[in-house]
Amino acid sequence: xxxxxxQEAAPxxxxxxPVAPSxxxxxxxxxxxxxxxxxxSSPTARPRRPGILTSLExxxxxxxxxxxxxxxxxxxxxxxxxxxxxxxxxxxELALGWVSALxxxxxxxxxxxxxxxxxxxxxxxxxxxxxxxxxxxxxxxLALLLAGRLEYWHLLVMAGLMGTAFPFIMPARQAIVANxxxxxxxxxAMALNMAAVNTTRVVGPAVAGFAIGAIGVxxxxxxxxxxxxxxxxxxxxxxxAPPARGPNRGTMRQSMNEGLRYILHDxxxxxxxxxxxxxxxxxxxxxxxxxxxxxxxxRVGPEGLGILSAAAGAGGLVGAVLVAWRTESxxxxxxxxxxxFAFGSFLFLFALSPWYLLALPLxxxxxxxxxxxxxxxxxxxxxxxxxxxxxxxxxxxxMSFSLPLLGTLPVAAVAELIGAPxxxxxxxxxxxxxxxxxxxxxxxxRGMDERMRRAMVE
Numbered sequence: 001x002x003x004x005x006x007q008e009a010a011p012x013x014x015x016x017x018p019v020a021p022s023x024x025x026x027x028x029x030x031x032x033x034x035x036x037x038x039x040x041s042s043p044t045a046r047p048r049r050p051g052i053l054t055s056l057e058x059x060x061x062x063x064x065x066x067x068x069x070x071x072x073x074x075x076x077x078x079x080x081x082x083x084x085x086x087x088x089x090x091x092x093e094l095a096l097g098w099v100s101a102l103x104x105x106x107x108x109x110x111x112x113x114x115x116x117x118x119x120x121x122x123x124x125x126x127x128x129x130x131x132x133x134x135x136x137x138x139x140x141x142l143a144l145l146l147a148g149r150l151e152y153w154h155l156l157v158m159a160g161l162m163g164t165a166f167p168f169i170m171p172a173r174q175a176i177v178a179n180x181x182x183x184x185x186x187x188x189a190m191a192l193n194m195a196a197v198n199t200t201r202v203v204g205p206a207v208a209g210f211a212i213g214a215i216g217v218x219x220x221x222x223x224x225x226x227x228x229x230x231x232x233x234x235x236x237x238x239x240x241a242p243p244a245r246g247p248n249r250g251t252m253r254q255s256m257n258e259g260l261r262y263i264l265h266d267x268x269x270x271x272x273x274x275x276x277x278x279x280x281x282x283x284x285x286x287x288x289x290x291x292x293x294x295x296x297x298x299r300v301g302p303e304g305l306g307i308l309s310a311a312a313g314a315g316g317l318v319g320a321v322l323v324a325w326r327t328e329s330x331x332x333x334x335x336x337x338x339x340x341f342a343f344g345s346f347l348f349l350f351a352l353s354p355w356y357l358l359a360l361p362l363x364x365x366x367x368x369x370x371x372x373x374x375x376x377x378x379x380x381x382x383x384x385x386x387x388x389x390x391x392x393x394x395x396x397x398x399m400s401f402s403l404p405l406l407g408t409l410p411v412a413a414v415a416e417l418i419g420a421p422x423x424x425x426x427x428x429x430x431x432x433x434x435x436x437x438x439x440x441x442x443x444x445x446r447g448m449d450e451r452m453r454r455a456m457v458e
Contacts, residue, residue: 055189060180063237068173069196071131071231076204077211077224078138080309082155083291084212084302085145089152093292093420097412099159100288104408106163107170114167115395116255119388123172123179124238130169131232137161138225146218167395174394178387180238190382194375195320205287206313209306259392262385268444268451269381273396275438275445276377279340279431283347284370285408286427287312292420298356308356308363315364319371323379332376333448337439339373344432351424380452 055061086096117126137158144150174193181189211220263270290312294305343366350362385393415423439445 053192055181055185055192058181058185060238061177061185061189063234064176064180065192065196067127067231067234067238068193069200070227070234071169072197072200073204073207074224074227074231076200077208077220077227078204079288080205080208080291080305081212081217081221081224082159083288084217084305085150086152086155087291087295088217089150089155093289093412093416094409095152096288096292097409099155100285100408100412102156102159103163103166106160107166110164110167111171111395112256112259112392113252113395114169115171115259115392116252117168118172118175118391118394119259120252120255122240123176123391124235124240126172127169127176128232128235130165130172131228131235133165134162134169135225135228135232137165138221138228142218142221142225145221171391171394174382175387175391176238177382178390190379191323191375194378195323195371203313203316205290206306206309206311209302209309211306213302213306256392259389259395262389263393263396266384268448269384269393271438271442271445272377272381272448275336275435275442276374276381278434278438279344280374281407282427282431282434283344283424285411286347286351286424288408289412289415289420289424292415293359297421298359300356304356308360311360311364312367315367316371319368320375322368322372323375331449332380332452333439333445336373336376337435339369339376340435341432343369343373344428344435347428348425351421351428380448383452 056065082099083096086092086099089095114126141150141154141158144154177189177193208220208224211223263273290308291305294300294302294308298304300308346362346366346369350359350366353359353362381393382390411423411427414426
């Protein structure tokens, strides 16, 4: 069955040399290469004015920030638009899970290659090339949709294509921050980037949900494609962003193995990766199931989906601003644990809410703490790794995007058997238990605050 417009009226220093893991009893990691700013700017110098927006004083970072924000806004909107199309075409939660899985699987399998490339080649070119593939794929889907010829298998193919492009975009995007702002501003820049990413992951779906009801899915998809094009255009304002200085010795396989060895030998970085990813795998798929809640549980239609997504977006914005404001290391682990517990608790209550109006504040609070938890975890990792392996470590961080998509498949399958409310509620309980288990079982994790304090003064 095709879906078309007629249905819209319906509802490194040496990138190749071995890199020792950063730890409290080792020498500090080599200083990354000087960042590139506009003439007259000195991003390596300490900011003259402390504050939440201090990294935006660097003109090059403003271009990067604009591109990042626009790209992830489009990515968040695509999440709802694609979910809406799949449900309208197939009427199956499991079909929705398969589309998400085809985005996630290439991201997981190709991520190490993308990370190695980000540490060996110009990061700006890598990001631009990956985004161009995304734009071409989205234009194809839009053309099929407007022509009334879009079918489920088209969405599956395009999902796989985009999942292949993302492993090259994400690590280079993370690593390029060090090129642009330098070490003095890196903590603030990472906080702002994470704030923007986490905010758009929920604001994008909110805008898309409203747009489906207001202007139809075809026009909403066209607006989303325009956002992807804008994100690619903003990259033109960036200068070359090479990896850490030094000859690139060794093969691509050796480069990937070095990144893996770094992660395996730095126990805290390894634990933080799993500490951040496992709960996200279990509970963040609920965002892909919001359309199921609004269509089958509360029966509030696309307008209700837009309002629900807006409440989630507002919560994400609050959580993101809190993280950008607070970049010090003191008490970071305690804040992460409290956020994980609060996220799971509010999501549990949201999933079992019998009333739509009660679900709105609950999803707002759940996303406040989800964004707070995820951003603190990612920033801690980025602050501790040397620039020579930043791209490769970032390729593992990008699992925070792929695992929730992959997690949609089992959660959707369970939802089809016992209902979305019970599936999401059960996943939230397991996620909290996993977070507590990590804390109790890992001495390295319990020593995170001291490690962060040392990393931030190096």
